Amino acid sequence: MEDRQLNSSGCATDGGKCCGGGITPFLVGLVVSLIFGWWVFPDMLYSKKEQPIRFSHKVHMESAGMECKQCHVLREDGTFAGLPSTASCADCHSDVMGSDPEEARFVNEYVKTGKEVKWLVYQIQPDNVFFSHAAHSLDGCNQCHDFKESELCAQCHPDVANSDSAPTHFENKLTGYSKQTMKMWQCERCHANENHYGVTNSSNACFVCHK
Amino acid sequence: MSSFKEFKIKWGMAIDLDKCTGCGACMVACQAENNIAPQPDASNKLKSLNWLVVYELTNGKPFPEHEVAYLPRPCMQCGKPSCVSVCPVIATDKNEEGGIVSQVYPRCIGCRYCMASCPYHARYFNWFDPTWPEGMDKTLTPDVSVRPRGVVEKCSFCHHRFMQAKDKARVEGRDPNALNDGDYITSCTEACPNGAIVFGDVNNPAHKVHDLVKGKYAFRLLERLGTDPQVYYISRREWVRRLGDNYLENEKVKG
Amino acid sequence: MALDRRGFLKFIGGATAGILATPVVWKSLDDVSIWTQNWSWIPRNIDGANSYVPTVSKLCPSAVGVKVRLVDGRPVRVLTNNDHPLGGGLSSIAAAEVQLLYSPSRMKRPLKRTADGAYVGITWEEAEAILVEGLKKAKGGDKLAVVSGDETGTINELFTALAAEMGSKSCFLMPGEAQSAAKAWELMGGEGQVGYDIEKSDYVLAIGANVLETWGPVIRNRHAFRVGRPHGEAPAVRFAYAGPVQNNTAATADVWLAIRPGTEAVLALGLANLLIKAGATSPAADFADFKALAAKFTPEQVAAQTGVDAKRLAAVAQELAKAKRPLVIAGSEFGQGGGAAPVLAGLALNALLGSMNREGGIRALPYARKVVPAAMDRKALLQNDLVAWLGKVASGKSAAPQAVVFYEANPVYALPQADAMKATLAKVPFKVAFTSFLDETAMACDLVLPVPMGLERFDDVDTPYGCGQVVYALAVPALAPLVDARPAGDVVIGVAKKLGADLGVAAFADALKAKAEARGASFTEPSATNAHVSNAVLPVNGIALRADVLSKAIDVKAPAFPVALAPVAKLNVGTSKTATPPFNTKTVRRWEIQGKELYVMMNGATAAKLGLQKHDRIELSNPAGKFTARVNLFEGVINDTVAVPAGHGHTAFDEFSKGKGENVMRLLAAGAEPGTGLSVWTSAGVNIAKA
Amino acid sequence: MDKNYDLPIDAALFPEGCTRCSLSKFLVWITIVMAVFGWGLYAAYRVLAEGLGVTGLDDYFGFGLWITFDLAVIALGAGAFFTGLLRYILNIDPLKNIINLTVIVGFLCYSGAMLVLVLDVGQPLRAWFGYWHANVHSMLTEVIFCITCYLLVLIIEYVPLILEQKQLNRNKLVHAIAHNFHLMMPLFAGIGAFLSTFHQGSLGGMYGVLFARPYIARDGFFIWPWTFFLYVLSAVGSGPVFTVLVCTIMEKMTGKQLVSWEIKSLMGKIAGTMLTVYMVFKLADTWAWANDILPRSGLTFDQVFYGWIYGKWLLWAELFACGVLPAIILIIPSTRNNRTLFYTAAILDCIGVTINRYVMTVQALAAPVMPFDSWETYAPNWAEWGASAMIMAYAALVLSLSYRYLPVFPQEVKLNK
Numbered sequence A: 001m002e003d004r005q006l007n008s009s010g011c012a013t014d015g016g017k018c019c020g021g022g023i024t025p026f027l028v029g030l031v032v033s034l035i036f037g038w039w040v041f042p043d044m045l046y047s048k049k050e051q052p053i054r055f056s057h058k059v060h061m062e063s064a065g066m067e068c069k070q071c072h073v074l075r076e077d078g079t080f081a082g083l084p085s086t087a088s089c090a091d092c093h094s095d096v097m098g099s100d101p102e103e104a105r106f107v108n109e110y111v112k113t114g115k116e117v118k119w120l121v122y123q124i125q126p127d128n129v130f131f132s133h134a135a136h137s138l139d140g141c142n143q144c145h146d147f148k149e150s151e152l153c154a155q156c157h158p159d160v161a162n163s164d165s166a167p168t169h170f171e172n173k174l175t176g177y178s179k180q181t182m183k184m185w186q187c188e189r190c191h192a193n194e195n196h197y198g199v200t201n202s203s204n205a206c207f208v209c210h211k
Numbered sequence B: 001m002s003s004f005k006e007f008k009i010k011w012g013m014a015i016d017l018d019k020c021t022g023c024g025a026c027m028v029a030c031q032a033e034n035n036i037a038p039q040p041d042a043s044n045k046l047k048s049l050n051w052l053v054v055y056e057l058t059n060g061k062p063f064p065e066h067e068v069a070y071l072p073r074p075c076m077q078c079g080k081p082s083c084v085s086v087c088p089v090i091a092t093d094k095n096e097e098g099g100i101v102s103q104v105y106p107r108c109i110g111c112r113y114c115m116a117s118c119p120y121h122a123r124y125f126n127w128f129d130p131t132w133p134e135g136m137d138k139t140l141t142p143d144v145s146v147r148p149r150g151v152v153e154k155c156s157f158c159h160h161r162f163m164q165a166k167d168k169a170r171v172e173g174r175d176p177n178a179l180n181d182g183d184y185i186t187s188c189t190e191a192c193p194n195g196a197i198v199f200g201d202v203n204n205p206a207h208k209v210h211d212l213v214k215g216k217y218a219f220r221l222l223e224r225l226g227t228d229p230q231v232y233y234i235s236r237r238e239w240v241r242r243l244g245d246n247y248l249e250n251e252k253v254k255g
Numbered sequence C: 001m002a003l004d005r006r007g008f009l010k011f012i013g014g015a016t017a018g019i020l021a022t023p024v025v026w027k028s029l030d031d032v033s034i035w036t037q038n039w040s041w042i043p044r045n046i047d048g049a050n051s052y053v054p055t056v057s058k059l060c061p062s063a064v065g066v067k068v069r070l071v072d073g074r075p076v077r078v079l080t081n082n083d084h085p086l087g088g089g090l091s092s093i094a095a096a097e098v099q100l101l102y103s104p105s106r107m108k109r110p111l112k113r114t115a116d117g118a119y120v121g122i123t124w125e126e127a128e129a130i131l132v133e134g135l136k137k138a139k140g141g142d143k144l145a146v147v148s149g150d151e152t153g154t155i156n157e158l159f160t161a162l163a164a165e166m167g168s169k170s171c172f173l174m175p176g177e178a179q180s181a182a183k184a185w186e187l188m189g190g191e192g193q194v195g196y197d198i199e200k201s202d203y204v205l206a207i208g209a210n211v212l213e214t215w216g217p218v219i220r221n222r223h224a225f226r227v228g229r230p231h232g233e234a235p236a237v238r239f240a241y242a243g244p245v246q247n248n249t250a251a252t253a254d255v256w257l258a259i260r261p262g263t264e265a266v267l268a269l270g271l272a273n274l275l276i277k278a279g280a281t282s283p284a285a286d287f288a289d290f291k292a293l294a295a296k297f298t299p300e301q302v303a304a305q306t307g308v309d310a311k312r313l314a315a316v317a318q319e320l321a322k323a324k325r326p327l328v329i330a331g332s333e334f335g336q337g338g339g340a341a342p343v344l345a346g347l348a349l350n351a352l353l354g355s356m357n358r359e360g361g362i363r364a365l366p367y368a369r370k371v372v373p374a375a376m377d378r379k380a381l382l383q384n385d386l387v388a389w390l391g392k393v394a395s396g397k398s399a400a401p402q403a404v405v406f407y408e409a410n411p412v413y414a415l416p417q418a419d420a421m422k423a424t425l426a427k428v429p430f431k432v433a434f435t436s437f438l439d440e441t442a443m444a445c446d447l448v449l450p451v452p453m454g455l456e457r458f459d460d461v462d463t464p465y466g467c468g469q470v471v472y473a474l475a476v477p478a479l480a481p482l483v484d485a486r487p488a489g490d491v492v493i494g495v496a497k498k499l500g501a502d503l504g505v506a507a508f509a510d511a512l513k514a515k516a517e518a519r520g521a522s523f524t525e526p527s528a529t530n531a532h533v534s535n536a537v538l539p540v541n542g543i544a545l546r547a548d549v550l551s552k553a554i555d556v557k558a559p560a561f562p563v564a565l566a567p568v569a570k571l572n573v574g575t576s577k578t579a580t581p582p583f584n585t586k587t588v589r590r591w592e593i594q595g596k597e598l599y600v601m602m603n604g605a606t607a608a609k610l611g612l613q614k615h616d617r618i619e620l621s622n623p624a625g626k627f628t629a630r631v632n633l634f635e636g637v638i639n640d641t642v643a644v645p646a647g648h649g650h651t652a653f654d655e656f657s658k659g660k661g662e663n664v665m666r667l668l669a670a671g672a673e674p675g676t677g678l679s680v681w682t683s684a685g686v687n688i689a690k691a
Numbered sequence D: 001m002d003k004n005y006d007l008p009i010d011a012a013l014f015p016e017g018c019t020r021c022s023l024s025k026f027l028v029w030i031t032i033v034m035a036v037f038g039w040g041l042y043a044a045y046r047v048l049a050e051g052l053g054v055t056g057l058d059d060y061f062g063f064g065l066w067i068t069f070d071l072a073v074i075a076l077g078a079g080a081f082f083t084g085l086l087r088y089i090l091n092i093d094p095l096k097n098i099i100n101l102t103v104i105v106g107f108l109c110y111s112g113a114m115l116v117l118v119l120d121v122g123q124p125l126r127a128w129f130g131y132w133h134a135n136v137h138s139m140l141t142e143v144i145f146c147i148t149c150y151l152l153v154l155i156i157e158y159v160p161l162i163l164e165q166k167q168l169n170r171n172k173l174v175h176a177i178a179h180n181f182h183l184m185m186p187l188f189a190g191i192g193a194f195l196s197t198f199h200q201g202s203l204g205g206m207y208g209v210l211f212a213r214p215y216i217a218r219d220g221f222f223i224w225p226w227t228f229f230l231y232v233l234s235a236v237g238s239g240p241v242f243t244v245l246v247c248t249i250m251e252k253m254t255g256k257q258l259v260s261w262e263i264k265s266l267m268g269k270i271a272g273t274m275l276t277v278y279m280v281f282k283l284a285d286t287w288a289w290a291n292d293i294l295p296r297s298g299l300t301f302d303q304v305f306y307g308w309i310y311g312k313w314l315l316w317a318e319l320f321a322c323g324v325l326p327a328i329i330l331i332i333p334s335t336r337n338n339r340t341l342f343y344t345a346a347i348l349d350c351i352g353v354t355i356n357r358y359v360m361t362v363q364a365l366a367a368p369v370m371p372f373d374s375w376e377t378y379a380p381n382w383a384e385w386g387a388s389a390m391i392m393a394y395a396a397l398v399l400s401l402s403y404r405y406l407p408v409f410p411q412e413v414k415l416n417k
Helices: A002-016 A024-045 A057-063 A101-111 A149-154 A184-191 A194-200 B025-033 B113-117 B159-171 B187-191 B208-212 B238-242 C005-020 C023-035 C094-100 C124-136 C155-165 C177-188 C218-228 C248-252 C264-277 C287-295 C299-306 C310-322 C340-352 C378-383 C386-395 C418-425 C488-498 C508-518 C547-553 C582-587 C604-610 D023-050 D065-076 D079-089 D093-120 D139-163 D172-208 D226-236 D239-254 D261-296 D312-331 D339-366 D382-405
Strands: A046-049 A169-172 B011-016 B053-058 B068-073 B123-125 B152-154 B197-201 B231-234 C050-056 C065-071 C074-080 C111-113 C119-121 C144-148 C170-173 C193-196 C203-207 C238-243 C255-258 C326-330 C362-365 C403-407 C430-435 C447-450 C459-462 C470-475 C531-534 C563-568 C597-602 C617-622 C625-633 C641-645 C685-690
Touching (some): A024 C005, A024 C023, B011 B208, B025 B053, B025 B187, B025 C094, B068 C248, B113 B123, B187 C074, C065 C094, C074 C094, C094 C582, C124 C430, C155 C378, C155 C508, C170 C378, C177 C378, C238 C248, C238 C264, C264 C310, C264 C326, C264 C340, C264 C547, C287 C547, C299 C310, C326 C340, C340 C547, C459 C508, C488 C508, C597 C617, C604 C625, D023 D093, D023 D382, D065 D093, D065 D172, D065 D239, D065 D382, D079 D093, D079 D139, D079 D239, D079 D261, D093 D261, D172 D339, D226 D239, D226 D261, D226 D339, D239 D261, D239 D339, D239 D382, D261 D312
Parallel strands (some): B011 B231, C144 C170, C144 C403, C203 C238, C203 C326, C238 C255, C403 C430, C563 C641, C597 C625
Antiparallel strands (some): A046 A169, B053 B068, C050 C065, C111 C119, C111 C447, C193 C362, C563 C685, C597 C641, C617 C625
16 A cells, blocks of 8 residues: 555656646647637537428518518507417418418428417527517618618518528437527627617617517 | 605505404415415515515504504605615616606616615515426416516506506597496405405596595504605504504604 | 646636636526526516406406406406496405406316215216206205305306296305395395495495495495595595404594494484484384384493493484495494394494485395296295205204205305304205315315306406396306306206206396396496496385384394404405405405414403403304414404404315314304394304413 | 555645644544534535525525624634735734634634635526626625635635645655745735725625615714724724634644634734734724614614514623623733633623624614614524624634644644643
């Protein structure tokens, strides 16, 4: 026992001799962790999910000439309906209208059964966030800006107006949120901008956005 | 200590203590509105979470001279809150038009310093995770987030109703910063069958509460400590008014 | 490359430096804190579109008009309905009604009791078969009894019609103020249902009647109080309350006259004496007799019997005399068991004050006509005295029935002498409960049938006792039943059919439609408020003051017990049918229940006399029963009286009420009121000893 | 190297020239300590897994035993910064004989306090918000930053002591690091003194700013209420003798003399002087509070005490029996050099500061402010005692290991010849 301890301490004393390798191990460690941290880790953190139905905003906007707010409705009491229900889609799609097999699948699997589509929301916010779509209106913002409706929406939402298929949804495995869920600092790009205050009556107060 | 903003709109309450019978409807309506979990045993009042509590006041005289009064105590939404400046992480603030003291649950670290600072005991801590009897969580409203254990919470004057009233005004093309009297009232105000609570903008002469808080019999709790509450009480009974603040023997009560 | 220790340390150093320059640590730190906002075991908000269903609460005894808020069809709140004649605020039960849909004690499916006493779930088909079999054995000769806990619904017509078809008239309501009032009104020769026009009165004297908590349509009463007492201003309507305890009504009343429990009629006659002396009179034929009777109730006499302060009594008499539209409301301080005498004396006072058939006074409201031909009408039903009948069954004077059907009633818990009543009911071979909750009575039944809760069914409220106007309100379902429940009305109609009886209505909904029509309501379908108000009144002619009855009925004996018992009823602890709703445990006052222990109240002088201090554990006992409790000192209780919070001590239901406190009904012994024969249990007494 | 088989098997690790008990005896002691530690660990687990509801805290007493414990140990741990200040900045050389112990005690008090805080905050996973989302107006923010920085300083001060461990120190690099650290010590002592003054003060300030709690509210100077300064003074008036007491307990347990009486007496003199200064201010503060702040709030002196549990005896004990009395004993040389009186005074001094921290925490919360509110009482439960005991066990463990293997006491060899 005594010997072993002496040996081990002996090794420690002549450690100076085996001080080989120079800076290489340090650099190797650095590079390995950088690769892990920037490339491997983000991939591990998110799971990829696709929308249950390949939905084309482009077809609806361009061919059908619709506007965002026709489906993403503000209700009379000022609350926002968010995604349309199957019933409201069925106003047009009561039967298969086009030749797209995805539309046919939608009609058969959802409209006919009355099931709701479990759409994945890219901007889903935590329960503690209160977001008023009524407050972020074209009228309000266009006092100074010159947004088209889809441009205004795209300030926060992915710009899907011209896309034929919905982007992949990245879900954070730890938090359960979408990769694109806005963080508070992103809201503050406008809310902490004092130029907005007098015009939009916005503010950066906590309770403007929290519930 | 930081200074506090003055607001154009100041939401306030005038609670007529001569009209409150202590029935508890406000306390139940508050829990249901704000997604507060029920407690099978709530007999330890120091550990039962309710944003609004009805205190029992007594004139301290023996039978038959005895009188009793009930005092509902929401958060006072102080003009100079003692809780805001002490919070180390800015989880609570008084910065929104209307003067409601905000409490942001995901920011709160649960240090409870704000609770120590509040002489009204208006702040509550989630000692455990909230639980509902099986299925009852389906009755939660979508308006207020459910708080996990370890954070402090308090009455928000049903702040979500303020947001909803503003949104309704917006879609109807009205000015969200000029709500009519009654467009926005708290759940307790609405529930009280005796109409003991009047809620509105204290700064707006068109709102009933504006005149009520200036009445001869209006007072606030612990006024002399300088917290400047936005909740006013009204009582024609002097002993009730006297219980609103600490008085030395020779001091006169207001009203 | 051979990696020695030093090299390894360098590698670790490099890796550490590197990792700090990547998002790994910082992002994780942030995401972990976001994770704490969204713990999977914390329920989430579920968004959706709001909708509102106006209805009336069948759960709350005050029958409050409400609005149910639904989010995508999911009920989340019961809200105030200011447009409803029975609305204008919430009671602490109605406010919790949505949450009670998910009460842990809710009945989820029909149950039958097996031979070993255990309950097993069965299908509705089995349940109805058992019910039909059981009822067949009870055919003919009052072998079936019905006990209903619903005072205002048309459902009673179906149950009583079924009983009639089976040859029985043993149909009872759970005891309440309405029975005492009906008896008194009948004795006076009044027609229809007596009503109190609180809304238009300028001086309301409530004797016993806890008008803001348990008497009549409480929320409607409170609304009148609210209107009569403008915020922060001098009250336009004065309220006076006489009772043994400074209860919720007394708390805000301008005057509290402390009187001993059970002496309401004495107080009323004392006031009558003073008013007559001051010149009050009545055209009643027996006024002279009444005057002679009242003269015996001198202030000294009244003070001695009731304990009231003579000066305060005189002051109230003066205020009554001066008021333009005074109204006297007499009843029981805890909503039952008061007998007819107090109401009779109270109505006589109204007669002296000229309040009969006047705005802000007493109104005679027409009963609605029956819509089920074979049914017993409300008037007849109110004449049946459940407590007296059970007393006869207990003593063997009446034969025990073969079957009893309970509809939303919990007599095992809620009747006076609860222990004895339970034993009596045990004699009945076949007992069925239609109920939403597994209550004490259901636990004593052979068959338990879940009914949808008020928010899940069509139902109605017809002019609750106390209303000054005819009010007919429809309850409409805000949602489909969450459990395997069936509306009792439809079950009864089906069962009757199987027993070979035709009740004359095809479905309960038809009965409701017919009733609405009978009341002259413009709606027969759900409407925005679902309520109809009518100013129809019956003439009040030839009212007698019945001094003959009063002189017999007022029978103030020397107290048999050292301490009088005053139960204190409050709505926040629910009803016997619901127990304490989950949210409401927080509204129970600190020194009312601590853990499992009940606190009872007495004033300092009484406590000193008994050698007691706050928190002392005591035993309350009398021949009816006994229990232990702790002492809370409350100066708002008259001397030599112990005030006991009612509504606790459930032995059924869930963790929110089961086993907490004691049931005061166990200490209340019922006696018969001389002259009227009504059962009374408002003047109980107890022995108190340190435990 | 000759092997002496009479020595404990880990003798090679002992400080130069020192003897220690056998390893088995040491392990028995460590086992006892670890048992206590385990109990606390279980309490900590329950608190973290289920929530703070398992403690005796409630909505009236959001602060309780743990905060009292934190404040008390931080005050008593002040021996570290003040002795450091005197030793390195003011060059009072004899203090080098006890400075190592003050550093260890300081480190233990501060790290222990931080550990308790992890349990005491409801959301420990968000604790970093204190740095990232700091509210500059909050005294607690000042506390968080100062305590964290000061704990780093204490670690830096503790590290060279570890590196001076006999076997480690044979390594030239380690030796060089330890040596250089020592040269920088005055710098760290200075930073430490600065940080520590501020956080001791801001702990007091935390209470003094609670203007709606008349029991603890105090007027003050600039942004700091008087309690800010009182806390600094009371800490330096008790920290040095606490270190002496720890040292004496270690002496009793080890049966050795570790620090000479002169040094202890010197520490006593330092503490006594500061305590005297403190008591002058504390008495003045109490007088002003009773005659100005309370009546301004509509309260009388009698109203802020209640029954036995929150009785006036606590105040009298704090001010006189545990304040004025030890101050007198410690400043008068003849009484100070009477060992019995000295130790009595030291113990009373520490008790006095603990009472102060207790009443400022618990009684302040117990005292009702709304006239219709009631006095409530608080008693810590097993979970709080357990977690506190865990910290004591942790301290005992670190002290035991440090004593056994590190050259903590420069005089030990000489004094035990």
